[in-house]
Amino acid sequence: MPKVGIIYNDVKPVACRTAEELHSKLIDQGWEVCLATGLGGILGYSELEGEACRIPIESLVPPGFDEEIQFAIVLGGDGTVLSAFRQIAPLGIPLLTVNTGHMGFLTEVYINQLSTAIDQMLAGEYEVETRSMLAVQVFRRDRLLWEALCLNEMVLHREPLTSMCHFEIGIGRHAPVDIAADGIILSTPTGSTAYSLSAGGPVVTPGVSVLQLVPICPHSLASRALVFDDQEVVQIFPANLDRLVMVVDGNAGCYVMPDDRVQVERSPYNARFIRLQAPEFFQVLREKLGWGLPHIAKPTSVELP
Template identity: 75%
Template sequence: MPKIGIIYNDVKPIAGRVATELKDKLTAAGWDVCMTTGVGGILGYSTPESPVCHTPIDGLTPPGFDSEMSCAVVLGGDGTVLSAFRLVAPRGIPLLTVNTGHMGFLTEAYLNQLPQALESIMAGQYEIEERAMLTVKVFRGESVLWEALCLNEMVLHREPLTSMCHFEIAVGRHAPVDIAADGVIVSTPTGSTAYSLSAGGPVITPGVPALQLVPICPHSLASRALVFADTETVSIFPVNNIRLVMVVDGNAGCYVFPEDRVYMERSQYSARFIRLQSPEFFRILREKLGWGLPHIAKPTSVELP
Protein backbone atom coordinates (compact mmCIF):
# COMPACT_ATOMS: atom_id res chain seq x y z
CA MET A 1 0.00 0.00 0.00
CA PRO A 2 1.55 3.34 -1.04
CA LYS A 3 1.97 5.91 1.72
CA ILE A 4 1.41 9.66 1.52
CA GLY A 5 1.29 12.53 4.00
CA ILE A 6 -0.83 15.66 4.32
CA ILE A 7 0.38 18.76 6.20
CA TYR A 8 -2.04 21.67 6.45
CA ASN A 9 -2.48 25.08 8.03
CA ASP A 10 -5.19 24.57 10.66
CA VAL A 11 -5.66 28.34 11.03
CA LYS A 12 -7.16 28.53 7.54
CA PRO A 13 -10.55 26.78 7.31
CA ILE A 14 -10.19 26.11 3.59
CA ALA A 15 -6.89 24.28 4.14
CA GLY A 16 -8.46 22.08 6.84
CA ARG A 17 -11.49 21.30 4.71
CA VAL A 18 -9.41 20.39 1.66
CA ALA A 19 -7.07 18.28 3.80
CA THR A 20 -9.99 16.20 5.12
CA GLU A 21 -11.49 15.78 1.64
CA LEU A 22 -8.08 14.82 0.24
CA LYS A 23 -7.49 12.25 2.97
CA ASP A 24 -10.86 10.59 2.28
CA LYS A 25 -10.19 10.53 -1.46
CA LEU A 26 -6.70 9.05 -1.14
CA THR A 27 -7.79 6.48 1.44
CA ALA A 28 -10.56 5.34 -0.89
CA ALA A 29 -7.96 5.02 -3.66
CA GLY A 30 -5.90 2.62 -1.51
CA TRP A 31 -3.32 4.99 -0.05
CA ASP A 32 -2.09 4.87 3.53
CA VAL A 33 -2.56 8.51 4.59
CA CYS A 34 -0.94 10.30 7.55
CA MET A 35 -2.21 13.79 8.31
CA THR A 36 -0.87 16.52 10.60
CA THR A 37 -0.86 20.29 10.94
CA GLY A 38 2.16 22.49 10.38
CA VAL A 39 2.14 23.63 14.01
CA GLY A 40 4.85 21.17 15.03
CA GLY A 41 7.37 22.93 12.80
CA ILE A 42 6.70 26.32 14.40
CA LEU A 43 9.19 26.13 17.20
CA GLY A 44 8.01 29.12 19.16
CA TYR A 45 10.12 31.61 21.05
CA SER A 46 12.09 31.46 24.24
CA THR A 47 11.36 34.12 26.84
CA PRO A 48 13.59 36.09 29.22
CA GLU A 49 12.30 33.87 32.03
CA SER A 50 12.99 30.73 30.01
CA PRO A 51 15.77 31.48 27.51
CA VAL A 52 16.41 27.81 26.73
CA CYS A 53 13.82 26.45 24.29
CA HIS A 54 15.67 23.53 22.76
CA THR A 55 13.91 21.08 20.46
CA PRO A 56 16.36 18.81 18.58
CA ILE A 57 16.16 19.08 14.80
CA ASP A 58 15.59 15.33 14.41
CA GLY A 59 12.81 15.30 17.02
CA LEU A 60 10.12 17.22 15.13
CA THR A 61 8.96 14.62 12.60
CA PRO A 62 5.30 13.62 13.23
CA PRO A 63 4.36 9.97 13.80
CA GLY A 64 3.98 8.02 10.57
CA PHE A 65 6.12 10.37 8.49
CA ASP A 66 9.00 8.03 7.73
CA SER A 67 11.21 6.79 4.90
CA GLU A 68 8.37 4.62 3.57
CA MET A 69 6.35 7.73 2.70
CA SER A 70 6.67 8.54 -1.00
CA CYS A 71 5.69 12.20 -0.62
CA ALA A 72 3.48 14.63 1.29
CA VAL A 73 1.05 17.37 0.23
CA VAL A 74 1.30 20.75 1.96
CA LEU A 75 -1.82 22.95 2.07
CA GLY A 76 -1.09 26.51 3.11
CA GLY A 77 1.10 29.48 2.33
CA ASP A 78 4.83 30.06 2.50
CA GLY A 79 4.85 29.92 6.31
CA THR A 80 3.29 26.46 6.26
CA VAL A 81 5.82 25.31 3.66
CA LEU A 82 8.72 26.51 5.82
CA SER A 83 7.24 24.76 8.85
CA ALA A 84 6.56 21.56 6.90
CA PHE A 85 10.14 21.21 5.74
CA ARG A 86 11.37 21.43 9.33
CA LEU A 87 9.08 18.47 10.03
CA VAL A 88 10.05 16.20 7.14
CA ALA A 89 13.48 17.22 5.78
CA PRO A 90 15.32 14.85 8.18
CA ARG A 91 13.36 11.96 6.62
CA GLY A 92 13.98 13.07 3.02
CA ILE A 93 10.26 13.28 2.20
CA PRO A 94 9.52 15.39 -0.91
CA LEU A 95 6.67 17.89 -0.67
CA LEU A 96 4.02 18.98 -3.15
CA THR A 97 3.30 22.53 -2.01
CA VAL A 98 -0.22 23.82 -2.70
CA ASN A 99 -1.05 27.48 -2.17
CA THR A 100 -4.01 28.44 0.01
CA GLY A 101 -2.35 31.72 1.10
CA HIS A 102 -1.43 34.98 -0.63
CA MET A 103 2.07 35.29 -2.11
CA GLY A 104 2.79 31.56 -2.34
CA PHE A 105 6.35 32.13 -3.54
CA LEU A 106 7.40 28.66 -2.41
CA THR A 107 4.31 26.82 -3.62
CA GLU A 108 4.08 24.74 -6.78
CA ALA A 109 0.33 24.64 -7.46
CA TYR A 110 -2.98 26.30 -6.63
CA LEU A 111 -5.99 24.54 -5.14
CA ASN A 112 -7.78 24.32 -8.47
CA GLN A 113 -4.75 22.47 -9.88
CA LEU A 114 -4.62 19.89 -7.07
CA PRO A 115 -6.53 17.06 -8.87
CA GLN A 116 -4.26 17.26 -11.91
CA ALA A 117 -1.19 17.50 -9.67
CA LEU A 118 -2.16 14.32 -7.83
CA GLU A 119 -2.67 12.50 -11.13
CA SER A 120 0.84 13.52 -12.19
CA ILE A 121 2.31 12.30 -8.90
CA MET A 122 0.51 8.95 -9.10
CA ALA A 123 1.81 8.54 -12.65
CA GLY A 124 5.34 9.45 -11.58
CA GLN A 125 5.36 12.50 -13.83
CA TYR A 126 7.30 14.98 -11.72
CA GLU A 127 10.80 16.10 -10.80
CA ILE A 128 12.48 16.62 -7.44
CA GLU A 129 14.25 19.94 -6.87
CA GLU A 130 16.55 20.05 -3.85
CA ARG A 131 17.10 23.32 -2.01
CA ALA A 132 19.86 23.93 0.53
CA MET A 133 18.93 24.40 4.19
CA LEU A 134 20.87 25.79 7.15
CA THR A 135 21.43 24.32 10.58
CA VAL A 136 21.20 27.17 13.08
CA LYS A 137 22.38 26.71 16.66
CA VAL A 138 22.81 28.94 19.69
CA PHE A 139 25.68 27.96 21.96
CA ARG A 140 26.52 29.00 25.49
CA GLY A 141 29.99 27.65 26.02
CA GLU A 142 29.82 24.11 24.63
CA SER A 143 26.11 23.65 25.36
CA VAL A 144 23.45 23.95 22.63
CA LEU A 145 20.60 26.11 23.90
CA TRP A 146 18.51 26.15 20.72
CA GLU A 147 18.63 24.75 17.19
CA ALA A 148 16.51 24.70 14.06
CA LEU A 149 16.51 23.89 10.37
CA CYS A 150 16.29 26.98 8.21
CA LEU A 151 15.17 27.20 4.58
CA ASN A 152 15.03 31.00 4.19
CA GLU A 153 17.05 33.02 6.66
CA MET A 154 18.31 33.67 10.16
CA VAL A 155 17.83 37.21 11.48
CA LEU A 156 19.57 38.55 14.59
CA HIS A 157 18.57 41.98 15.89
CA ARG A 158 18.05 44.11 18.95
CA GLU A 159 14.82 44.99 20.72
CA PRO A 160 13.47 47.27 19.40
CA LEU A 161 14.71 46.66 15.86
CA THR A 162 15.57 50.32 15.21
CA SER A 163 18.51 50.38 17.63
CA MET A 164 22.15 50.04 16.71
CA CYS A 165 24.00 46.92 17.82
CA HIS A 166 27.43 45.46 17.12
CA PHE A 167 28.43 42.06 15.79
CA GLU A 168 31.68 40.21 15.33
CA ILE A 169 31.20 37.73 12.49
CA ALA A 170 33.54 34.94 11.42
CA VAL A 171 32.96 33.27 8.03
CA GLY A 172 34.86 30.00 7.83
CA ARG A 173 38.54 30.48 8.59
CA HIS A 174 38.57 34.04 7.34
CA ALA A 175 39.43 36.91 9.67
CA PRO A 176 36.41 38.09 11.71
CA VAL A 177 34.69 41.30 10.65
CA ASP A 178 32.95 43.93 12.76
CA ILE A 179 29.51 45.17 11.71
CA ALA A 180 27.44 47.89 13.34
CA ALA A 181 23.82 47.70 12.19
CA ASP A 182 20.24 47.29 13.32
CA GLY A 183 20.70 43.57 12.73
CA VAL A 184 22.15 40.95 10.39
CA ILE A 185 20.64 38.37 8.06
CA VAL A 186 22.23 35.12 6.91
CA SER A 187 20.26 33.75 3.97
CA THR A 188 20.16 30.74 1.68
CA PRO A 189 19.50 31.19 -2.06
CA THR A 190 15.86 30.32 -1.37
CA GLY A 191 15.72 33.09 1.24
CA SER A 192 17.38 35.62 -1.07
CA THR A 193 13.92 36.59 -2.32
CA ALA A 194 12.58 37.09 1.22
CA TYR A 195 13.78 39.40 4.01
CA SER A 196 17.31 39.76 2.65
CA LEU A 197 15.92 41.12 -0.63
CA SER A 198 14.00 43.79 1.27
CA ALA A 199 17.21 44.63 3.15
CA GLY A 200 19.10 45.23 -0.10
CA GLY A 201 20.64 41.81 -0.71
CA PRO A 202 20.93 40.28 -4.20
CA VAL A 203 18.73 37.55 -5.61
CA ILE A 204 20.63 34.25 -5.83
CA THR A 205 19.27 31.52 -8.10
CA PRO A 206 18.52 28.28 -6.20
CA GLY A 207 21.23 26.16 -7.83
CA VAL A 208 24.10 28.40 -6.72
CA PRO A 209 26.02 26.82 -3.79
CA ALA A 210 26.21 30.05 -1.82
CA LEU A 211 25.02 31.86 1.29
CA GLN A 212 24.77 35.58 1.89
CA LEU A 213 25.28 37.92 4.83
CA VAL A 214 23.20 41.10 4.76
CA PRO A 215 23.49 43.87 7.38
CA ILE A 216 20.18 45.58 8.23
CA CYS A 217 20.56 49.37 7.99
CA PRO A 218 24.35 49.29 8.56
CA HIS A 219 26.05 52.30 10.11
CA SER A 220 28.78 52.30 7.47
CA LEU A 221 29.00 52.72 3.72
CA ALA A 222 31.48 49.83 3.72
CA SER A 223 29.09 47.27 5.23
CA ARG A 224 27.20 45.72 2.35
CA ALA A 225 25.84 42.29 1.43
CA LEU A 226 28.42 39.52 1.14
CA VAL A 227 27.95 36.33 -0.89
CA PHE A 228 30.18 33.36 -0.02
CA ALA A 229 30.42 29.59 -0.57
CA ASP A 230 27.95 27.47 1.38
CA THR A 231 30.81 25.21 2.45
CA GLU A 232 31.78 27.95 4.91
CA THR A 233 30.44 28.07 8.45
CA VAL A 234 29.26 31.29 10.09
CA SER A 235 29.70 32.28 13.74
CA ILE A 236 28.18 35.48 15.11
CA PHE A 237 29.26 36.94 18.44
CA PRO A 238 27.05 39.79 19.72
CA VAL A 239 29.28 42.57 21.03
CA ASN A 240 26.60 44.11 23.26
CA ASN A 241 25.71 44.16 26.93
CA ILE A 242 22.04 43.49 26.23
CA ARG A 243 20.11 40.52 24.88
CA LEU A 244 19.28 40.18 21.19
CA VAL A 245 16.47 38.38 19.39
CA MET A 246 17.08 35.69 16.78
CA VAL A 247 14.33 34.71 14.34
CA VAL A 248 14.54 31.77 11.91
CA ASP A 249 12.27 31.69 8.84
CA GLY A 250 9.99 34.25 10.47
CA ASN A 251 8.27 31.80 12.83
CA ALA A 252 10.77 30.47 15.33
CA GLY A 253 13.38 32.07 17.47
CA CYS A 254 15.12 32.69 20.75
CA TYR A 255 16.92 35.28 22.83
CA VAL A 256 20.67 35.57 22.39
CA PHE A 257 22.58 36.91 25.38
CA PRO A 258 26.05 38.53 25.42
CA GLU A 259 27.70 35.26 26.46
CA ASP A 260 26.09 33.31 23.59
CA ARG A 261 27.13 32.71 20.00
CA VAL A 262 25.08 31.88 16.92
CA TYR A 263 26.52 29.17 14.66
CA MET A 264 25.33 28.26 11.15
CA GLU A 265 26.34 25.74 8.52
CA ARG A 266 24.77 24.13 5.50
CA SER A 267 22.58 21.31 6.76
CA GLN A 268 23.03 17.69 5.82
CA TYR A 269 19.28 17.77 5.04
CA SER A 270 17.74 19.37 1.97
CA ALA A 271 14.29 20.70 1.20
CA ARG A 272 12.95 18.43 -1.55
CA PHE A 273 10.30 20.16 -3.68
CA ILE A 274 8.06 18.22 -6.08
CA ARG A 275 8.01 20.06 -9.41
CA LEU A 276 5.31 19.24 -11.92
CA GLN A 277 7.35 20.86 -14.65
CA SER A 278 11.00 21.77 -15.00
CA PRO A 279 11.82 24.53 -12.48
CA GLU A 280 11.92 27.98 -14.10
CA PHE A 281 13.08 30.45 -11.46
CA PHE A 282 12.92 33.57 -13.64
CA ARG A 283 9.26 32.88 -14.42
CA ILE A 284 8.51 32.81 -10.69
CA LEU A 285 10.40 36.08 -10.23
CA ARG A 286 8.29 37.68 -12.94
CA GLU A 287 4.97 36.33 -11.69
CA LYS A 288 5.50 36.92 -7.96
CA LEU A 289 7.84 39.93 -7.81
CA GLY A 290 7.46 41.54 -11.24
CA TRP A 291 11.18 41.13 -12.03
CA GLY A 292 12.16 41.81 -15.64
CA LEU A 293 8.74 43.06 -16.76
CA PRO A 294 8.97 45.90 -19.28
CA HIS A 295 7.98 49.23 -17.73
CA ILE A 296 8.89 51.52 -20.62
CA ALA A 297 8.40 51.19 -24.33
CA LYS A 298 11.31 49.55 -26.12
CA PRO A 299 13.00 51.73 -28.75
CA THR A 300 11.93 50.96 -32.27
CA SER A 301 14.46 50.29 -34.93
CA VAL A 302 15.21 53.27 -37.13
CA GLU A 303 16.48 52.91 -40.65
CA LEU A 304 19.44 55.15 -41.37
CA PRO A 305 19.32 57.14 -44.59
Protein backbone atom coordinates in the same frame (compact mmCIF):
# COMPACT_ATOMS: atom_id res chain seq x y z
CA MET B 1 0.43 -0.28 0.25
CA PRO B 2 2.04 3.01 -0.91
CA LYS B 3 2.23 5.78 1.68
CA VAL B 4 1.70 9.55 1.39
CA GLY B 5 1.71 12.43 3.87
CA ILE B 6 -0.49 15.53 4.11
CA ILE B 7 0.49 18.63 6.13
CA TYR B 8 -2.03 21.46 6.33
CA ASN B 9 -2.66 24.81 7.98
CA ASP B 10 -5.39 24.03 10.52
CA VAL B 11 -6.15 27.75 10.98
CA LYS B 12 -7.49 28.08 7.42
CA PRO B 13 -10.89 26.42 6.80
CA VAL B 14 -10.14 25.90 3.10
CA ALA B 15 -6.93 24.02 3.94
CA CYS B 16 -8.75 21.84 6.52
CA ARG B 17 -11.56 21.03 4.10
CA THR B 18 -9.17 20.25 1.26
CA ALA B 19 -7.06 18.01 3.52
CA GLU B 20 -10.13 15.94 4.42
CA GLU B 21 -11.19 15.63 0.78
CA LEU B 22 -7.69 14.70 -0.33
CA HIS B 23 -7.37 12.18 2.51
CA SER B 24 -10.53 10.37 1.36
CA LYS B 25 -9.52 10.45 -2.31
CA LEU B 26 -6.10 8.93 -1.70
CA ILE B 27 -7.45 6.22 0.60
CA ASP B 28 -10.00 5.25 -2.07
CA GLN B 29 -7.10 4.89 -4.52
CA GLY B 30 -5.28 2.49 -2.19
CA TRP B 31 -2.86 4.81 -0.41
CA GLU B 32 -2.00 4.86 3.27
CA VAL B 33 -2.30 8.49 4.35
CA CYS B 34 -0.61 10.26 7.30
CA LEU B 35 -2.11 13.60 8.36
CA ALA B 36 -0.35 16.34 10.32
CA THR B 37 -0.72 20.08 10.85
CA GLY B 38 1.97 22.64 10.15
CA LEU B 39 1.79 23.73 13.79
CA GLY B 40 4.29 21.04 14.75
CA GLY B 41 7.03 22.78 12.78
CA ILE B 42 6.62 26.15 14.48
CA LEU B 43 9.06 26.28 17.39
CA GLY B 44 7.78 29.47 18.98
CA TYR B 45 9.95 31.78 21.10
CA SER B 46 11.95 31.24 24.25
CA GLU B 47 10.72 32.74 27.50
CA LEU B 48 12.00 36.24 28.21
CA GLU B 49 13.39 35.52 31.67
CA GLY B 50 14.23 31.84 31.33
CA GLU B 51 16.71 29.88 29.27
CA ALA B 52 15.76 28.73 25.79
CA CYS B 53 14.29 25.25 25.62
CA ARG B 54 16.18 23.15 23.11
CA ILE B 55 14.03 21.15 20.68
CA PRO B 56 16.25 18.81 18.61
CA ILE B 57 15.84 19.27 14.85
CA GLU B 58 14.96 15.60 14.25
CA SER B 59 12.24 15.57 16.94
CA LEU B 60 9.84 17.67 14.84
CA VAL B 61 9.02 14.79 12.46
CA PRO B 62 5.22 14.21 12.77
CA PRO B 63 3.95 10.89 14.18
CA GLY B 64 3.53 8.25 11.46
CA PHE B 65 5.87 10.01 9.02
CA ASP B 66 8.86 7.88 7.99
CA GLU B 67 11.11 7.02 5.04
CA GLU B 68 8.37 4.84 3.51
CA ILE B 69 6.37 7.95 2.53
CA GLN B 70 6.85 8.45 -1.21
CA PHE B 71 5.87 12.12 -1.15
CA ALA B 72 3.95 14.63 0.95
CA ILE B 73 1.52 17.44 0.15
CA VAL B 74 1.38 20.71 2.08
CA LEU B 75 -1.73 22.91 2.04
CA GLY B 76 -1.18 26.51 3.11
CA GLY B 77 0.87 29.60 2.40
CA ASP B 78 4.61 30.21 2.51
CA GLY B 79 4.65 30.05 6.32
CA THR B 80 3.13 26.55 6.28
CA VAL B 81 5.62 25.47 3.62
CA LEU B 82 8.53 26.62 5.80
CA SER B 83 7.07 24.80 8.77
CA ALA B 84 6.44 21.62 6.77
CA PHE B 85 10.03 21.41 5.55
CA ARG B 86 11.24 21.85 9.12
CA GLN B 87 9.15 18.76 9.93
CA ILE B 88 10.00 16.43 7.05
CA ALA B 89 13.44 17.49 5.71
CA PRO B 90 15.25 15.03 8.05
CA LEU B 91 13.39 12.21 6.22
CA GLY B 92 14.21 13.46 2.72
CA ILE B 93 10.54 13.39 1.67
CA PRO B 94 9.73 15.39 -1.49
CA LEU B 95 6.92 17.91 -0.98
CA LEU B 96 4.20 19.23 -3.29
CA THR B 97 3.41 22.78 -2.15
CA VAL B 98 -0.19 23.92 -2.66
CA ASN B 99 -1.11 27.58 -2.21
CA THR B 100 -4.13 28.37 -0.06
CA GLY B 101 -2.65 31.70 1.05
CA HIS B 102 -1.75 34.97 -0.68
CA MET B 103 1.78 35.42 -2.05
CA GLY B 104 2.65 31.74 -2.29
CA PHE B 105 6.20 32.39 -3.52
CA LEU B 106 7.29 28.91 -2.42
CA THR B 107 4.23 27.07 -3.69
CA GLU B 108 3.99 25.05 -6.90
CA VAL B 109 0.24 25.02 -7.63
CA TYR B 110 -2.95 26.80 -6.60
CA ILE B 111 -5.67 24.93 -4.82
CA ASN B 112 -7.95 24.88 -7.89
CA GLN B 113 -5.19 22.97 -9.73
CA LEU B 114 -4.81 20.32 -7.04
CA SER B 115 -6.87 17.55 -8.65
CA THR B 116 -4.88 17.67 -11.89
CA ALA B 117 -1.62 17.92 -9.95
CA ILE B 118 -2.43 14.81 -7.88
CA ASP B 119 -3.23 12.79 -11.01
CA GLN B 120 0.08 13.88 -12.54
CA MET B 121 1.99 12.93 -9.40
CA LEU B 122 0.36 9.53 -9.08
CA ALA B 123 1.45 8.90 -12.66
CA GLY B 124 5.03 9.76 -11.65
CA GLU B 125 5.18 12.77 -13.97
CA TYR B 126 7.17 15.20 -11.85
CA GLU B 127 10.70 16.33 -11.00
CA VAL B 128 12.31 16.97 -7.61
CA GLU B 129 14.25 20.20 -7.06
CA THR B 130 16.69 20.19 -4.14
CA ARG B 131 17.34 23.36 -2.15
CA SER B 132 19.79 23.94 0.69
CA MET B 133 18.79 24.52 4.32
CA LEU B 134 20.66 25.90 7.33
CA ALA B 135 21.31 24.44 10.76
CA VAL B 136 21.14 27.31 13.28
CA GLN B 137 22.47 26.75 16.79
CA VAL B 138 22.95 28.90 19.89
CA PHE B 139 25.70 27.98 22.35
CA ARG B 140 26.20 29.25 25.89
CA ARG B 141 29.61 28.38 27.32
CA ASP B 142 29.89 25.56 24.72
CA ARG B 143 26.53 24.08 25.78
CA LEU B 144 24.00 23.74 22.96
CA LEU B 145 21.08 25.87 24.09
CA TRP B 146 18.78 26.09 21.05
CA GLU B 147 18.68 24.87 17.45
CA ALA B 148 16.47 25.01 14.39
CA LEU B 149 16.35 24.04 10.73
CA CYS B 150 16.04 26.99 8.37
CA LEU B 151 15.02 27.27 4.70
CA ASN B 152 14.92 31.07 4.26
CA GLU B 153 17.00 33.06 6.73
CA MET B 154 18.27 33.66 10.23
CA VAL B 155 17.94 37.22 11.56
CA LEU B 156 19.72 38.59 14.63
CA HIS B 157 18.84 42.03 16.00
CA ARG B 158 18.33 44.05 19.15
CA GLU B 159 15.05 45.12 20.74
CA PRO B 160 13.93 47.57 19.49
CA LEU B 161 15.07 46.92 15.93
CA THR B 162 16.13 50.53 15.34
CA SER B 163 18.89 50.32 17.96
CA MET B 164 22.35 49.70 16.53
CA CYS B 165 24.19 46.48 17.36
CA HIS B 166 27.78 45.32 17.05
CA PHE B 167 28.67 41.88 15.67
CA GLU B 168 31.94 39.97 15.39
CA ILE B 169 31.53 37.42 12.61
CA GLY B 170 33.85 34.60 11.57
CA ILE B 171 33.27 32.89 8.22
CA GLY B 172 35.20 29.66 7.87
CA ARG B 173 38.97 30.14 8.03
CA HIS B 174 38.78 33.79 6.93
CA ALA B 175 39.70 36.71 9.17
CA PRO B 176 36.77 37.81 11.36
CA VAL B 177 34.85 40.94 10.45
CA ASP B 178 33.13 43.60 12.57
CA ILE B 179 29.72 44.91 11.57
CA ALA B 180 27.74 47.71 13.19
CA ALA B 181 24.10 47.66 12.08
CA ASP B 182 20.51 47.35 13.26
CA GLY B 183 20.89 43.62 12.71
CA ILE B 184 22.19 40.97 10.34
CA ILE B 185 20.56 38.45 8.01
CA LEU B 186 22.13 35.15 7.02
CA SER B 187 20.25 33.76 4.05
CA THR B 188 20.08 30.76 1.72
CA PRO B 189 19.47 31.25 -2.01
CA THR B 190 15.79 30.42 -1.33
CA GLY B 191 15.69 33.19 1.29
CA SER B 192 17.34 35.70 -1.03
CA THR B 193 13.86 36.71 -2.27
CA ALA B 194 12.52 37.21 1.26
CA TYR B 195 13.77 39.52 4.07
CA SER B 196 17.25 39.63 2.55
CA LEU B 197 15.88 41.17 -0.65
CA SER B 198 14.02 43.86 1.31
CA ALA B 199 17.25 44.70 3.14
CA GLY B 200 19.12 45.28 -0.14
CA GLY B 201 20.63 41.84 -0.70
CA PRO B 202 20.93 40.29 -4.18
CA VAL B 203 18.62 37.67 -5.64
CA VAL B 204 20.44 34.33 -5.89
CA THR B 205 19.20 31.53 -8.14
CA PRO B 206 18.38 28.36 -6.15
CA GLY B 207 21.02 26.10 -7.68
CA VAL B 208 24.00 28.19 -6.55
CA SER B 209 25.83 26.72 -3.53
CA VAL B 210 26.27 29.95 -1.56
CA LEU B 211 25.06 31.80 1.51
CA GLN B 212 24.77 35.54 1.92
CA LEU B 213 25.32 37.85 4.86
CA VAL B 214 23.27 41.06 4.71
CA PRO B 215 23.61 43.87 7.31
CA ILE B 216 20.32 45.60 8.18
CA CYS B 217 20.76 49.39 7.92
CA PRO B 218 24.55 49.26 8.46
CA HIS B 219 26.35 52.15 10.14
CA SER B 220 29.05 52.22 7.45
CA LEU B 221 29.11 52.60 3.68
CA ALA B 222 31.66 49.77 3.67
CA SER B 223 29.24 47.21 5.15
CA ARG B 224 27.36 45.61 2.29
CA ALA B 225 25.94 42.19 1.43
CA LEU B 226 28.50 39.42 1.18
CA VAL B 227 28.02 36.18 -0.81
CA PHE B 228 30.24 33.21 0.06
CA ASP B 229 30.61 29.42 -0.22
CA ASP B 230 27.91 27.54 1.72
CA GLN B 231 30.52 25.04 2.97
CA GLU B 232 31.88 27.73 5.30
CA VAL B 233 30.72 27.61 8.93
CA VAL B 234 29.62 30.99 10.31
CA GLN B 235 30.28 32.00 13.93
CA ILE B 236 28.55 35.11 15.27
CA PHE B 237 29.52 36.79 18.54
CA PRO B 238 27.25 39.65 19.70
CA ALA B 239 29.47 42.48 20.97
CA ASN B 240 26.71 44.15 23.01
CA LEU B 241 25.84 44.66 26.66
CA ASP B 242 22.16 43.80 26.12
CA ARG B 243 20.46 40.67 24.84
CA LEU B 244 19.57 40.22 21.17
CA VAL B 245 16.68 38.45 19.47
CA MET B 246 17.22 35.75 16.86
CA VAL B 247 14.41 34.80 14.47
CA VAL B 248 14.51 31.84 12.09
CA ASP B 249 12.21 31.79 9.04
CA GLY B 250 9.99 34.36 10.73
CA ASN B 251 8.29 31.86 13.07
CA ALA B 252 10.81 30.63 15.60
CA GLY B 253 13.22 32.45 17.81
CA CYS B 254 15.51 32.66 20.78
CA TYR B 255 17.04 35.34 22.98
CA VAL B 256 20.79 35.62 22.54
CA MET B 257 22.76 36.92 25.51
CA PRO B 258 26.04 38.92 25.30
CA ASP B 259 28.25 35.86 25.99
CA ASP B 260 26.36 33.48 23.68
CA ARG B 261 27.64 32.26 20.34
CA VAL B 262 25.49 31.65 17.25
CA GLN B 263 26.69 29.04 14.77
CA VAL B 264 25.16 28.68 11.31
CA GLU B 265 26.12 26.13 8.67
CA ARG B 266 24.59 24.32 5.75
CA SER B 267 22.44 21.48 7.04
CA PRO B 268 22.90 17.89 5.82
CA TYR B 269 19.12 17.96 5.27
CA ASN B 270 17.72 19.54 2.11
CA ALA B 271 14.29 20.82 1.10
CA ARG B 272 13.02 18.70 -1.81
CA PHE B 273 10.36 20.51 -3.86
CA ILE B 274 8.13 18.57 -6.25
CA ARG B 275 7.94 20.35 -9.61
CA LEU B 276 5.21 19.41 -12.08
CA GLN B 277 7.17 21.06 -14.86
CA ALA B 278 10.79 22.05 -15.30
CA PRO B 279 11.65 24.75 -12.69
CA GLU B 280 11.77 28.27 -14.16
CA PHE B 281 12.98 30.65 -11.46
CA PHE B 282 12.93 33.82 -13.57
CA GLN B 283 9.27 33.23 -14.43
CA VAL B 284 8.44 32.98 -10.71
CA LEU B 285 10.30 36.24 -10.09
CA ARG B 286 8.29 37.90 -12.82
CA GLU B 287 4.91 36.57 -11.68
CA LYS B 288 5.36 37.08 -7.93
CA LEU B 289 7.67 40.11 -7.68
CA GLY B 290 7.34 41.82 -11.06
CA TRP B 291 11.04 41.32 -11.84
CA GLY B 292 12.03 42.05 -15.42
CA LEU B 293 8.70 43.53 -16.50
CA PRO B 294 9.11 46.39 -18.98
CA HIS B 295 8.31 49.84 -17.57
CA ILE B 296 8.62 51.73 -20.84
CA ALA B 297 7.58 50.90 -24.38
CA LYS B 298 10.27 49.15 -26.40
CA PRO B 299 10.83 50.18 -30.02
CA THR B 300 9.14 47.81 -32.46
CA SER B 301 11.75 48.36 -35.13
CA VAL B 302 15.07 50.08 -35.63
CA GLU B 303 15.87 52.03 -38.79
CA LEU B 304 19.45 51.57 -39.92
CA PRO B 305 21.23 54.49 -41.61
